[in-house]
Amino acid sequence: MSLLELRDVCKTFHAFGREPVKALRDINLTVEEGTITGLVGESGSGKTTIIKSIMGLEKPTSGTITYDGINIPEAKGDELRRVRREVQFVFQDPTSSLNPRMTVEKLVGEGLLVHKLETDRSRRRARVADLLTMVGLSDRDLDRHPRSFSGGQRQRIAIARALAIGPKLLICDEPVSALDVSVQAQVLNLLQDMQEELGFTVLFIAHDLAVVRQICSRVAVIQSGQIVEEGPSETVLANPTHPYTQALLRAVPNPNPTVARQRAQERLAEEKVA
Amino acid sequence: MNTIMTALPEQTDTRPEVDALLSVRNLTIDAGTKPDPIRLVQDFSLDMFPGDRVALVGESGSGKSVTARSIMRLDPDFRLSGSVRFQGQDLLKLSDRQMVRVRGHKIGMVFQDPMGALNPLITIGEQVMEPLRIAGVSRSEAERRAKDVLDELGVVNAAARMKAYPHEFSGGMRQRVVLAMALISNPSLIIADEPTTALDVRVQEQVLTLMDKVSKERGLAVLLITHDLGTVAGFTDRVAVMYSGRKVDEATVDNLFEHPAHPYTQGLLQAVPRIDQTVPRLLTIAGAPPHPAARPAGCAFNPRCPKAFDLCRQEVPELRPAPGGGVVACHHYPEAEAEAEAEAGEEQGA
Numbered sequence: 079m080s081l082l083e084l085r086d087v088c089k090t091f092h093a094f095g096r097e098p099v100k101a102l103r104d105i106n107l108t109v110e111e112g113t114i115t116g117l118v119g120e121s122g123s124g125k126t127t128i129i130k131s132i133m134g135l136e137k138p139t140s141g142t143i144t145y146d147g148i149n150i151p152e153a154k155g156d157e158l159r160r161v162r163r164e165v166q167f168v169f170q171d172p173t174s175s176l177n178p179r180m181t182v183e184k185l186v187g188e189g190l191l192v193h194k195l196e197t198d199r200s201r202r203r204a205r206v207a208d209l210l211t212m213v214g215l216s217d218r219d220l221d222r223h224p225r226s227f228s229g230g231q232r233q234r235i236a237i238a239r240a241l242a243i244g245p246k247l248l249i250c251d252e253p254v255s256a257l258d259v260s261v262q263a264q265v266l267n268l269l270q271d272m273q274e275e276l277g278f279t280v281l282f283i284a285h286d287l288a289v290v291r292q293i294c295s296r297v298a299v300i301q302s303g304q305i306v307e308e309g310p311s312e313t314v315l316a317n318p319t320h321p322y323t324q325a326l327l328r329a330v331p332n333p334n335p336t337v338a339r340q341r342a343q344e345r346l347a348e349e350k351v352a
Numbered sequence: 353m354n355t356i357m358t359a360l361p362e363q364t365d366t367r368p369e370v371d372a373l374l375s376v377r378n379l380t381i382d383a384g385t386k387p388d389p390i391r392l393v394q395d396f397s398l399d400m401f402p403g404d405r406v407a408l409v410g411e412s413g414s415g416k417s418v419t420a421r422s423i424m425r426l427d428p429d430f431r432l433s434g435s436v437r438f439q440g441q442d443l444l445k446l447s448d449r450q451m452v453r454v455r456g457h458k459i460g461m462v463f464q465d466p467m468g469a470l471n472p473l474i475t476i477g478e479q480v481m482e483p484l485r486i487a488g489v490s491r492s493e494a495e496r497r498a499k500d501v502l503d504e505l506g507v508v509n510a511a512a513r514m515k516a517y518p519h520e521f522s523g524g525m526r527q528r529v530v531l532a533m534a535l536i537s538n539p540s541l542i543i544a545d546e547p548t549t550a551l552d553v554r555v556q557e558q559v560l561t562l563m564d565k566v567s568k569e570r571g572l573a574v575l576l577i578t579h580d581l582g583t584v585a586g587f588t589d590r591v592a593v594m595y596s597g598r599k600v601d602e603a604t605v606d607n608l609f610e611h612p613a614h615p616y617t618q619g620l621l622q623a624v625p626r627i628d629q630t631v632p633r634l635l636t637i638a639g640a641p642p643h644p645a646a647r648p649a650g651c652a653f654n655p656r657c658p659k660a661f662d663l664c665r666q667e668v669p670e671l672r673p674a675p676g677g678g679v680v681a682c683h684h685y686p687e688a689e690a691e692a693e694a695e696a697g698e699e700q701g702a
Binding site: 120121228229230231258259260261262263264266267270285286287288289291292312315325326327328329330331332333334335336337338339341342345346349 | 411412523552553554556557560561564565568579580581582583584585586587605606609619620621623624625626627628630631633634635636637638640641
């Protein structure tokens with residue numbers, strides 16, 4: 079069953095005295111319930127516009143965005159509150175997505191308070207402590223501020239914050255690309271574990287195809303506002319049919335010196351021909 | 353005898369040190385105010401020969417960028433000790449004025465963020481010509497050479513585009529401009545600090561191919577600072593791994609990837625998701641790197657190391673020859689040291 083569905087979504091930005099920019103052109107994207115779906119594209123491809131449209135921050139020029147039967151651009155009142163509660167986000171840079179003046183307790187517990195899921199302060203504190211343990215932090219961290227954590231720990235806080243109110247859909251916008259290599263794997267494993275344990279659905283936006291291959295069951299590739307290829311990530315990444323996907327895959331640096339050197343040779347040869 | 357013994361572990365190949373283009377010895381970098389300075393880098397040594405391509409790999413806070421910047425003496429607030437010999441001259445002993453003639457002339461530098469490295473109010477052409485103009489080259493000559501180097505780097509219609517401003521260029525094009533600035537005075541060494549990190553994969557590929565081509569054609573030595581092991585694999589001959597301010601591992605690129613010696617290097621290689629294979633679960637390195645002001649006793653990696661034993665928590669391991677060649681700073685390789693000692697002893701006897 080699909081949880082999130084984008085149908086023929088178009089978005090055109092008009093700027094005074096310039097050609098209008100068609101940021102999204104007939105986007106069709108389905109996120110099946112209980113899966114991790116990847117959305118891959120370079121900067122300027124329209125990934126952010128898609129996220130903003132799902133958040134209700136941008137209204138599509140045409141087309142529908144349906145979350146569990148609710149058309150997001152038209153939603154108001156109770157429906158909108160339900161979307162706000164059930165769809166949560168994890169952003170790229172935890173340093174800027176977490177308010178530096180709030181303690182971890184407040185950051186993670188904010189959603190519980192806003193959505194009136196746990197209004198009692200001490201019970202809320204206990205819930206937050208549980209969440210912290212779940213993401214690999216501890217109840218000793220409750221009164222600390224984001225600045226006293228490392229990048230990877232901050233991203234764990236951001237994940238705990240997103241999971242606090244039991245979302246059905248988690249939208250992760252490049253959640254590991256700002257992290258160090260040794261920490262990136264920890265956060266990816268955490269996301270994967272949480273998803274298996276709690277069964278929520280994930281839309282995973284990334285530019286790193288190796289990361290997508292590791293954690294996504296399906297993947298959609300977006301280029302200049304259009305989805306050019308979509309399917310199970312094993313199939314798409316093993317046998318890409320669209321030239322753009324092929325080019326993206328070829329550009330991924332391979333951490334095998336023999337293969338990588340061969341690729342470098344090929345590229346130099348191509349360069350000479352061109 | 354003793355001098356040989358101390359020199360040996362630092363050296364990763366047999367080429368004589370006198371031929372080295374860049375020879376860094378025991379570079380130690382302190383920052384912060386006097387009573388409690390923070391030691392950012394400790395006893396860093398590295399040799400680069402003409403045309404060498406060496407990667408300096410590490411995570412944020414490992415000291416890799418600080419090391420690169422200190423070779424050029426870019427941060428006046430850091431206190432440096434040790435020596436940085438470039439073409440036989442110790443850069444740490446030069447006056448600030450003499451240093452200006454090295455920076456951008458004999459050693460070129462490429463930074464991560466091309467927008468931050470370019471002045472938005474000055475045309476591309478002026479910025480590319482700047483090193484030559486400082487060196488006293490005439491405007492017409494400088495313009496000609498700027499056009500040539502931009503042509504070489506694949507900037508189409510270079511003469512016209514020299515009049516453009518940085519914001520009119522895309523990320524990849526800006527990085528070409530920064531590369532042109534680094535190359536225009538024909539340096540023999542380029543220090544590139546994460547030159548492709550801020551770029552999209554395909555642009556990353558283009559910029560790397562370009563650096564590959566230019567460095568091969570010009571016989572240019574490149575010191576590539578990066579955290580991306582994928583980039584390292586295709587571009588460099590030799591890799592030095594830094595952890596918490598020290599060089600902990602150095603090997604040829606093939607050896608490093610096939611038989612990583614240091615447990616940290618092993619962990620890094622396993623933690624990277626690969627496009628050519630999937631695993632049920634990524635292997636991780638538990639914990640996070642220490643703050644430079646609060647390193648654990650002994651080996652800085654010991655709290656995260658699956659193989660740590662008592663000695664690791666007490667003593668900082670010295671760099672020693674690693675079994676597969678190269679050097680490694682890990683208490684798990686005392687055998688290699690013993691072997692090397694035996695060999696040195698034999699040679700002495702013969």
